[in-house]
Each structure stands twice: as C-alpha cells, then as structure tokens.
Amino acid sequence: MRRWLLLMAMAALPALATADEAALDATQESRYRALTQELRCLVCQNQNIADSNAPLAADLRNQVQAQIVAGRTDAEITRYLTDRYGDFVLYRPPFKAVTLLLWLGPALLVLLALALAWTFSRRSQRVPPAATVDPEQLKKLLDEQP
C-alpha cells in the first residue's frame, strides 16, 4: 500500500530523466544524503525525497544538489523549501511556538512519571507494619502541642 499511493501520484506526473551526476565531494555527499532523508516528498505523502521515485521528489533532489554545489548552507536550502511548501516538507519539525509541546512533551512526561514513582514509593513506606517510635521525634511532637 506504500507504493500504491506513490503510483497514484506518479500517474499524475510525467516520467522524468534521472538526475545528472554532478560531482559532489564526500562532505557534500553526506550533507546531500542527510538533507534529502529529512525532507518529505509532498506527492507521496509519507516518504522522504531520497527514497521516492516521484518526479517532484527528483526535482527537489536536483534542487538540493544544485544548491549544495552552489555553496548554500543547509539552513538556506531548508529555508528555500519551506518558503515554497511550508513546514510540511520538514520531517524534523522546527522548534517554535506551535511545536513547543511536541518537543518538550516527552521530557515533561519523564519528569512527571519519576515524580509520581517517588511520591508513590514514599507513600507506601509511610504505613509501617509495626510502629517504631523515635523518642526524639515523639518528644518534639509533644513539645509542639500547646
């Protein structure tokens, strides 16, 4: 069913020649791989542009490659794409007001969970099987009474 949608998408676009192999050096190539794997192909909906056979994905791959060769930074290339397609193209959602809860949620949940475990453990220990009275504490308690 993965390829199913993709095929439907391809039916709406013509086949296109594959990318011409402009020489990328090793660091450029690793940047190219990292970038194309984090960009979402819009027509195939849930596939990155590196893995997609859709013509639009090929166009976007070519864009990324051309812009890397032209010396643009990753941030500039990402910006270029979000200017046209919005944040939807980014598989790594940008950190901003809308995604605050998304990025901080898991950490908050961990803190909450640990706090719960700690209080639960504390509470279970507060009912001791046999009352052992600490004389110091007893005296203190009695002293506090008016």
Added chain:
Amino acid sequence: MIPELGHFALILALGVALVQVLVPAYGLWRRSGRALAVATSAAQTQALLVFTAFGCLTWCFITQDFSVAYVTANSHSELPLVYRFTAVWGAHEGSLLLWVTILAGWTLAVSVFNRRLPADITATALAVLGVVSIGFLLFMLLTSNPFERLFPVPEDGRDLNPLLQDPGMVIHPPMLYMGYVGFSVAFAFAIAALVSGRLDSAWARWTRPWTITAWLFMTLGITLGSWWAYHVLGWGGWWFWDPVENASFMPWLVGTALIHSLAVTEKRGLLKSWTVLLAILAFGLSLLGTFLVRSGVIVSVHAFASDPARGVFILGFLGTVLGAAFLLYAWRAPKLVSEGELRLFSREGLLLINNLFLVVASASVLLGTLYPLVVDALQIGKISVGPPYFNAVFIPLFAPLLMLVGLAIAVPWKRARIGDAVRHLRVPLVATAVAAVTLPLVFQGSASLPVIAGGFLGFWAALTALQEPWRRIRAKTSWRAGLASVPRGTWGMTLAHLGLGVWTLGVVFVSSFSIEKDVRLSPQGSVELRGYEFQFQGVESRPGPNYDSDYGTVLVEREGRTVATLHPEKRLYHATHQMMTQAAVDHTPLRDLYVALGEPLDNGDWALRLYYKPMMRLVWLGGVLMVFGGILAASDRRYRPVRATETAVATQGVVA
C-alpha cells in the same frame, strides 16, 4: 450459495455474541451459575460460526468466485494459489474478517483453557470478549461486508495488491493480528477483576501467559513486517516510523510494560491498579491502531482505503468500549489496595521505573503520531513529524531502559543494597565495557563515542540477562542439576533480554556503519563498496506467473573470489500494471549486501542502489530471540491454573 452461507454465518455469530454478553451479565446480576455457564457454550458456538464465515471467504478465493465484489477487487485468475489464501486478508473487509476470526480463536482458547478458573471470572471475561466481537461484527455487516455480490459478474479480478504478493506478507498480518487481538484477553481479565473486585496474585498468574502469548505474536508480527519492508520496498530501511508502524509499536511497548508489572503484582501484590490500567491501555492502543489505519484520519503510506463513515463507526465503538472500561476503572480501582511497601531501589521499584519509561516512550510515539493532526485540527499550520523527531525522542528514553534491564535483574525483591548490586554487576560491567570498545574496532576498524555507548547498552542488556540462570546454576553442585533447576519462566526472561541486547547491537551497527551508494552502471560495469566489487551483468526479461520481470544479475566479488550472485528484480504485474521492486540480499551474520534495481537509463545502463549493512541480521535475530523467550515463559507450568477454589471464596454457589 457459499458467499450467502458465509454472510449468514456472520449474522448468526452476531446473534450468538449477543447471547454471550447478555446471559452471563444476567447471571452475574442474579448470581445464577447456569446463566454464567452459557458464556462458554456461546463463545464456542460463535467461534464455530465465525470460522465457517472465514472458510467461506477462503473458498470463494480458491474457486475464484468473481461474483463476490471483494474477491474481484483482490484476486485474479493468474494469481498463484498461495496468494489466493492470503488475498483473503489483503484488503479492508477481509482483514476485518481475519480480525474477528482471530478474536473468536482467542475467545475459544479462553473458554477451553480457563475451565478451572472461578466461573464468574471466566464468564465476565468471555462476555467482555463478546462485546468486542459484537462491535466488529456489526462494523463488518453494516459498513464492510466481504460477501457482497457483484452484478454483472466481471470476467476477471483486479488482482491482489502486488506489494502483498510476497512470502513475508503470507504470515505477517495473521501474526500481528494475533498480537493486537490477543491483548483483548488481558483486557477482558482486567475488566473481570474490576467487576469482581478480586485482583490478587492468582489473577496476575492467570493473566500472565495470555499477555505473554499476545506479546510474542506481536513481536513476531512486527519483526516480520520489518523484514518484509526491508526486502520489498527497496530502500534498505527496516523501520520508517510510519503511523501504521507506530500503531503496532505503541501497544507493543505498553504490552511489554504490562508483562513486567504483572510480575510485580504476582510476586508482591503491588501496583494493582497500575497493572489493570496497563491491560486496558494495551488493548485500547490496539483499537486506536485499527482506527488510525482504517479511517484515513492520518496520512500513512499503508493506510487502507479510507472512508469517513467507517472512521465514525470505529471511533464510536472505541469511545464506547474504552469509555466504559475507564469509567469502571475510575469507580473500582481506588478500592484496590496494595499490600506492603515499595522501595524504588528494589526489583519491583526498578520494574516500576522501567514501566514508566516504556509508557512514556509509548506516549511520546503517540504524541508524535497525532501532533500533526492536532495542529491541523486547531488550524495553526500543517507540519510533519518524521523519523528525525522519533529518533531524537526515542533514543534518550530507550537508553535508561536498557541500563535498568541489567540493574533490575541483579537486585532482589523488596529491599536491596547498593553494595550488593555493585558486587554482582562488577564482572558484567567490565565485560560490557571491553566488548563495547572491542567489537567496533575489530569489525569496522573504528569506534566513535555514539557507537561505543550504543554497543555498551546492547552488551549490557545481553550479558546481564545471563546472570539469573548463571546464579541458579552456580548454586547447585553439578551443572546438570543446576540447568534443571532453572524454571522455564527464567529461561524465557533471559532469552528475551538477550534478544533485546542483540537487537540493540544490530541497530547500533546498522545505523552507524551502513554504506549506501546510488550508481549508474552499464552491463559489465562494476563498482566497489567497502572491499566488495559489485559487477553488473545486465538485465534480462523473464516472465513470472502473473507478472513480467526485469531480472538483474549482479556478481559480488571480494579479493577475486565470487561471494554472491544477486538477482534484484523489477516486476510489472499484469492486472494492476503496478511496478514492484524486489531487492536482492546476500547475508552473513556480520553483514548484508543489498542491491535494488532503480530505473533503466539509456544504452542499457541502469540506476542501482547498493548497500553494505553490517550486522543487519542481528535486528531480526533479536526479535526472534524475544519470541522464543516469550514461548518459554508462556509455557511455564507455574502459570497454569491449578485449583479454582483457591480464589473462589467470594462467590460460593456460583462455582459449579
């Protein structure tokens, strides 16, 4: 005739399911043992009817009855016989029938194996399973009838989705559904415990084998799905964090937590309300997965054909079942008092923390999966949440979990001393550290900090898993007596944790040292990838049973010696005109060599995608080890119900 028989069997099954719910409910209310006993026979009758319906649909596929709309949509006269069987669950309607069939199977198993349990518990559990069955039968009969006829009868079918024409797909869906649906048994027992108010060690003991069995099927299903994606999709990936994968991963995580909290409830009588909540959640997430896949509410690459009416129905059903369960929980759970204290630094305390990490991991996956939907529903934008997010969130949650695995095994129940734990763990700690540094250096010639840290976690889980049997064996005078003294449950735990460690090592190596190359090759051209020479021999046309194949040949040589001959394919299926890639993989335990055919270019050249993937096999091996661990643990004799009277004090007169 046969399709009508199947349809009729489904309608009858619905009627029997109603009996399976209503009569035991009456029995509980009036304390009538005879009414309770009806649950068992109703469950068995219902199973027979549902199996009949399933048999009818299978028959329609085997005999190629194209007057049935569902058969036409998912079969073709050229379709090989084995795929005619699997075509039964190849699309929405049939896979629902599989769902219901498996549910009937589980219900039947409960009615047979739990005869020794208190009658009210069994009857309540069967009634709950009946409710679930009613929901899905209604769903099928009202919105998705697989037996619908077609007139005029078409000459031929439209064929099964070629993606599903793969050996991996033959068993992946049934295994996964066995897991999904299997959690309904733990759910039913949880509801029975809430209704009866009896939630004790004995309850935990009955529930454990059912939960472990469901979990092991789910583990197997996920592993197979991943293996299939790796071989068929041609991108060399094995996990994509797609919503559908997440839909199976969330209940798996919660199910894993449930297995561990059941252990605490059984051994110490603690965490009762938590355990019950997990049992409800595990099944709730299974239902949620069903909703996500079939409603079209979320963009996923393998979503079923979506239909809002179906979405509304499942949503309503999900809301009713889970709403009722959670309300019952809110009402009854406060009365479940835990016996005794719980210290965080003890086995139960560490298991509790492990539980929290598993649940938070599951919640984070849910958050990431649903967040785009939230943003869209509030109309504040449109975002994507993909693998970079899930990896960033999941790894920090999973690392402490792996550390806890080793620690919890080394620590006794009730109360532990740090000094003892350190003494126990000294040897595994040193061994782990040495292995984590050595392994990447030996096999890859380099070791970065993330690789060492990841390897450390993997080795830690694997090596510490061996402690428990080791300790038991050392305690005896001879090896033989020692081995015999280790209970199956302990072997199960050991294997499953070993599997977790092996899986982790596989993941760390594959993601750190994989090499990928997209190349353009002319026939007889070659390319080198990490010491391996890939020689492209060209592509020839070959006919298949219901497709035409571009059949590539790639020779792989290393130091002048042929290592493998690989045949990556691209298949064009006749009926659907769909193109499918079939990657070719040569594997040893240490590395996979993976070749996928890309596009044909001019002059007989082809685009090829090549991968070198070290230790890829460990990822599957880890899953398989977990499954075997599950089998051993589920079959431990300690979990079989022995005497019903043990806990049946509260309902005298009911026990027959």
Added chain:
Amino acid sequence: MRFLVPVLVLVGLIVLFAVGLHHDPREVPSPLIGKPAPAFRLPLLGEEKLVSEAELKGRPLLVNFFASWCEGCQVEHPVLMKLAQEQQVEIVGMDYKDALPDITRWLQRHGNPYRKIVLDAQGTAGLDWGVYGVPETFVLNAEGVIVYKQIGPMTEDAWREKIAPLLAGARP
C-alpha cells in the same frame, strides 16, 4: 480524582479525531498566501516574447497550473471553460512540464479557457510557486498578491463559496 485521568484523556482524543475526520490530511496549505506572486520569466504559447510576473498585476485573476498529461485537469476543464465563457474572471494558464505539440492538441480537443498560456516546460515556475501536483489554481488580487490556493481540480462549489467572494472584495 487521578483515576479519572484516563477517561479525560480519552474524551480529548475522541474530540480530536472527530474533528480530524473532517480534514483532508493530504492537503498542504501554501505558505505563499498573502505574498506577491513569485517571479518568473517564461515564454508564452504562440508568441515569441518572454513574460514575467508583472503581467499578472492590475486585475484579479486565476493562475491555473495544468498539463495535457494530467487527468485531474480534464476533470476541472469544463468548470474553467464555463468561467471563461461567462467572463467571470480572467484565467492565466501555466502549462506545467509539457511538450508543445501535446498541449496544442489538448487545447484543440478540449477548448481553451485561458487568456494567456505560460509555458513552464521545466517546471521551474511550478517549483517557485510550490506546486506539488497539477492541477493547482492560485487566486491573485489586483496587486498581484496570492489570496487563495485551490489544490486539486477546480470545482463549482469552490468557485462559488470560496473564490468568488474573495474576488468580489478584490475588484478595483
């Protein structure tokens, strides 16, 4: 109280899904809305000269990305023809990744609703406009600012309920 948390979470999720069922997750809104039309310099069908985005200013119009190979474009074509015949609005065509003979034949067969047709043979304008699958239609006001984007085929409903009111407000 804490035992009620699961129910509350469930209720929240169900509300979310009930809303979600009415949204199409496959539609990606354009970030270009409220911004001036992107720049381009491309040839016109049947003319020698190049045109630019400046041509789009001065009156509200529709910019329709289409192609002869696109099935959705045939679906929407009668709607566009009707709009053109009734002189409801000016439509500029952007012929996306097409070959010249194909498009000429296609227009002969189906009719031509376009005042002008810009040839975007390489799809460069499509990229700058954020087109991800033809047909897509941009609604521009008289200042040449994009005010709306119709994803997928143009329909009578979309015209009547969304686009016509926008244009009514945008007329100079």
